[in-house]
Amino acid sequence: MSQRAALLIGNIAHARKEWQDVGQIASKLYEYPEGGSRDDFLSKCKSGVFEGLFALYRSNDSNKVTGNFNDELLDALPKSLKYICHNGAGYDNIDIEACTKRGISVSSTPIAVNDATADVGIFLMLGALRNITQSFQAVRQGNWRGNFALGHDPKNKTLGILGMGGIGQAMAHRAKAFGMKIQYHNRRQLPASEEDGAKYVTFEELLKTSDVLSLNLSLNAKTRHIIGKAQFDKMKDGVIIVNTARGPLIDEAALVDALKSGKVWTAGLDVFEEEPKIHPGLLEAENVVLLPHIGTATFETQRDMELLVLDNLKSAIKEEKLLTQVPEQQKEKANI
Missing domain, CATH: 3.40.50.720 (NAD(P)-binding Rossmann-like Domain)
Structure with a gap:
């Protein structure tokens, strides 16, 4: 040899x-x-x-x-x-x-990486559903509940998964334990054995009907900014966005605008478009849960x-x- x-x-x-x-x-x-x-x-x-x-x-x-x-x-x-x-x-x-x-x-x-990343995805989703950042900041500032607002239960909400690979499937498995309905979009539908009861829908239907949208796909030339203003416009008012994949999947400026308008109620993000730089609009927003790309950060x-x-x-x-x-x-x- x-x-x-x-x-x-x-x-x-x-x-x-x-x-x-x-x-x-x-x-x-x-x-x-x-x-x-x-x-x-x-x-x-x-x-x-x-x-x-x-x-x-x-x-x-x-x-x-x-x-x-x-x-x-x-x-x-x-x-x-x-x-x-x-x-x-x-x-x-x-x-x-x-x-x-x-x-x-x-x-x-x-x-x-599947389990650890999905765990963080669920953490971010629950934090976003409960709009946890406002309360988390207030209690540390000695302001008790601060600008408190009621959150949402995950039960009976529809989780839309964009990218149903290993991490997406692990996310779906965990979300089902909270009573969520699961739908997903891939380039191709999975075999029934891998869907585990999840519903396959078109990309447009995923955008229009999901209460929570989780991004779990890889970044390439075709998926860069796959979520931008045009996609936000198609979503439900008050949708929740979770991203543990890659920051550039989302047009960050468009996300900030959608958060300000209320189109996106809250978001949970572990990744950002220009890491380690984070859009100032996200840092200023109280309705965003932010983590510094720690999805796989366990021993x-x-x-x-x-x-x-x-x-x-x-x-x-x-x-x-x-x-x-x-x-x-x-x-x-x-x-x-």
């Missing part, structure tokens, strides 16, 4: 031993820790420091070090690189089409994610295949 070196970009916090164990099957282990820069990383790639690189582990926070995996960076990486194992359910900072053209396969971490989930990346890395080195390859590349194979 030819040289099959592995590279870790960023840090591993919960599975360090398992990363070192990869050295038993890889010809060499390289590391590029946090603290570097894109220019330095590009320079090292071009100078041949990562000789024989076959597969790399891209940590969850490494994008702030290397920047996006675009044409410039992919051209600098060794031609021997065949696999990118990314730690994260979202991978919008990797140009999948450019990777595919270069014969580089990419994996992400679905499944491992258990972070370890599970790291282990899944390492399982992909080992599978790539030993068997030249990925366990959780990104869907776009799976479809590409199916069309060959």
